[in-house]
Amino acid sequence: MIEFIDIIGTLVFAISGALTAIYKKLDLFGVYCIAFVTALGGGTLRDILIGNAPVGWMLDLKYIGIIFIGFLLSILFNKYLEKLRISLFLFDTIGFGVFTLIGIEKGIEYQLHPVICVVLGTLTATFGGVIRDILCNEIPVLFRKEIYATLCILGGILFFILQELNVNQDVLYLATSSFIISIRMIAFKFNWSLPTGNAFLKKG
Amino acid sequence: MIEFIDIIGTLVFAISGALTAIYKKLDLFGVYCIAFVTALGGGTLRDILIGNAPVGWMLDLKYIGIIFIGFLLSILFNKYLEKLRISLFLFDTIGFGVFTLIGIEKGIEYQLHPVICVVLGTLTATFGGVIRDILCNEIPVLFRKEIYATLCILGGILFFILQELNVNQDVLYLATSSFIISIRMIAFKFNWSLPTGNAFLKKG
Amino acid sequence: MIEFIDIIGTLVFAISGALTAIYKKLDLFGVYCIAFVTALGGGTLRDILIGNAPVGWMLDLKYIGIIFIGFLLSILFNKYLEKLRISLFLFDTIGFGVFTLIGIEKGIEYQLHPVICVVLGTLTATFGGVIRDILCNEIPVLFRKEIYATLCILGGILFFILQELNVNQDVLYLATSSFIISIRMIAFKFNWSLPTGNAFLKKG
Numbered sequence: 001m002i003e004f005i006d007i008i009g010t011l012v013f014a015i016s017g018a019l020t021a022i023y024k025k026l027d028l029f030g031v032y033c034i035a036f037v038t039a040l041g042g043g044t045l046r047d048i049l050i051g052n053a054p055v056g057w058m059l060d061l062k063y064i065g066i067i068f069i070g071f072l073l074s075i076l077f078n079k080y081l082e083k084l085r086i087s088l089f090l091f092d093t094i095g096f097g098v099f100t101l102i103g104i105e106k107g108i109e110y111q112l113h114p115v116i117c118v119v120l121g122t123l124t125a126t127f128g129g130v131i132r133d134i135l136c137n138e139i140p141v142l143f144r145k146e147i148y149a150t151l152c153i154l155g156g157i158l159f160f161i162l163q164e165l166n167v168n169q170d171v172l173y174l175a176t177s178s179f180i181i182s183i184r185m186i187a188f189k190f191n192w193s194l195p196t197g198n199a200f201l202k203k204g
Numbered sequence: 205m206i207e208f209i210d211i212i213g214t215l216v217f218a219i220s221g222a223l224t225a226i227y228k229k230l231d232l233f234g235v236y237c238i239a240f241v242t243a244l245g246g247g248t249l250r251d252i253l254i255g256n257a258p259v260g261w262m263l264d265l266k267y268i269g270i271i272f273i274g275f276l277l278s279i280l281f282n283k284y285l286e287k288l289r290i291s292l293f294l295f296d297t298i299g300f301g302v303f304t305l306i307g308i309e310k311g312i313e314y315q316l317h318p319v320i321c322v323v324l325g326t327l328t329a330t331f332g333g334v335i336r337d338i339l340c341n342e343i344p345v346l347f348r349k350e351i352y353a354t355l356c357i358l359g360g361i362l363f364f365i366l367q368e369l370n371v372n373q374d375v376l377y378l379a380t381s382s383f384i385i386s387i388r389m390i391a392f393k394f395n396w397s398l399p400t401g402n403a404f405l406k407k408g
Numbered sequence: 409m410i411e412f413i414d415i416i417g418t419l420v421f422a423i424s425g426a427l428t429a430i431y432k433k434l435d436l437f438g439v440y441c442i443a444f445v446t447a448l449g450g451g452t453l454r455d456i457l458i459g460n461a462p463v464g465w466m467l468d469l470k471y472i473g474i475i476f477i478g479f480l481l482s483i484l485f486n487k488y489l490e491k492l493r494i495s496l497f498l499f500d501t502i503g504f505g506v507f508t509l510i511g512i513e514k515g516i517e518y519q520l521h522p523v524i525c526v527v528l529g530t531l532t533a534t535f536g537g538v539i540r541d542i543l544c545n546e547i548p549v550l551f552r553k554e555i556y557a558t559l560c561i562l563g564g565i566l567f568f569i570l571q572e573l574n575v576n577q578d579v580l581y582l583a584t585s586s587f588i589i590s591i592r593m594i595a596f597k598f599n600w601s602l603p604t605g606n607a608f609l610k611k612g
Contacts, residue, residue: 054520064527
């Protein structure tokens with residue numbers, strides 16, 4: 001189950017990266033690269049930081065293939081994908097939930113402290129987008145108006161609270177990812193965002 | 205002693221990163237992230253390059269806490285911190301001196317050549333700021349007008365000359381960091397900077 | 409032979425990085441850093457991804473020296489180097505051919521799949537330029553109009569086809585690098601480039 005959603009998450013992240021690159025007028029190689037880093041950049045950074053080498057995607061060719069499919073779909077059907085934006089947003093959100101779990105699991109495997117595991121989950125889910133924005137020469141949207149990261153952190157905290165309570169693993173996974181996914185839906189609906197540091201600057 | 209100054213250095217680097225992010229109008233998560241990479245980015249890059257994994261801050265939660273304190277102070281008291289700019293500059297400079305030493309020590313621990321140790325010391329002290337500038341979408345100030353890096357290199361060279369002379373370790377540490385700190389003060393006072401490559405372009 | 413061309417490739421990449429930095433009006437330290445990452449950034453990223461630590465240039469001081477020579481040449485003779493642009497282009501192209509081979513070899517040494525080896529070869533040859541462009545605050549030229557990467561990929565595929573055919577190793581190296589070098593010359597002559605993703609956007 002988690003592997004299937006991992007594939008869906010990777011595919012949708014790749015599509016979102018490819019669409020961004022197409023709008024930035026990059027060439028085909030650039031579009032593939034941006035799709036790649038958006039989908040795998042977060043996990044790659046996590047693997048580098050914890051010393052899991054060679055990094056994950058080098059040992060499982062599946063990922064290069066999935067991203068190629070996302071790349072092709074984006075090139076051929078970008079007009080339709082735009083119309084599907086809401087459905088894509090759903091998949092994208094599922095991606096965030098699952099990638100956070102995968103990152104946390106990796107941290108546990110390396111016997112790191114729960115706080116660090118939550119950091120790794122958040123990194124895995126969000127830093128692909130940060131690297132995409134850096135490569136596209138923009139200040140990462142994650143640092144400006146998205147609340148993804150906050151949700152990943154809250155989801156991660158929930159994960160460890162439930163684990164402390166000895167909740168069954170399937171329930172643990174389902175509860176954490178449902179939490180991240182449903183709060184993000186609500187946040188999107190009501191247009192929530194974090195205050196900027198600047199807000200404090202004016203009052204300070 | 206070195207641990208205490210390490211904490212001060214981390215805190216002041218975090219504050220300087222957070223203040224930059226606040227002016228860039230990032231949201232609270234963005235401000236925390238920029239504070240984090242400014243303070244720990246250099247050491248993280250050093251650990252990745254020498255293969256010290258998981259990287260340092262993952263094994264010592266203290267750092268995440270210190271940066272949180274720096275983040276809170278910046279959000280709450282940014283107006284006052286601005287007025288304290290000169291005192292902060294002092295701490296910041298101490299940070300450069302200490303981080304350079306920590307980087308050099310790490311290189312020696314990994315039995316790398318003195319030249320590489322100096323490179324690692326300079327990286328540790330200065331590349332947090334480079335990553336901060338990349339994330340904030342600016343050409344790193346380090347490459348344009350700061351002489352931090354030159355001082356870290358000179359301080360590193362001094363370190364190995366003194367070590368050759370079998371100077372006592374405490375004196376070694378004190379002399380190297382005092383050198384970096386005092387020259388930077390003088391440089392600041394007289395507004396020294398490196399010539400740009402461009403200057404040679406015109407004459408060339 | 410491959411070591412000699414490695415030196416030439418590193419030198420020419422360093423010069424190309426330094427010239428870019430000089431035009432960007434960076435200071436001398438910035439010029440050296442950009443020369444360094446242009447020449448060694450791709451190989452460094454490759455080493456980090458496969459877990460080859462400490463990364464290559466830390467164990468062989470030769471590279472720091474070669475880059476210093478490239479830095480000095482660029483500072484002192486940038487006017488003449490500009491006139492030599494065509495000869496430099498030749499060396500630069502040789503650099504791409506050789507760096508691709510070195511990256512592929514490294515992947516084989518780590519027993520990675522041929523597809524991943526081709527990715528590593530392409531990374532080694534091209535990502536120094538990507539990091540240079542990020543540091544200089546530009547969208548990487550590699551993603552916009554260069555076909556280097558496509559050639560490295562095609563060259564890498566040729567490498568593994570010839571290897572399957574049990575071709576003698578010297579012939580293998582010569583054929584692969586000649587292929588990359590000659591196609592790039594032809595591409596330059598006829599001004600070939602990849603279509604942008606944007607082209608598909610309009611039709612899509």
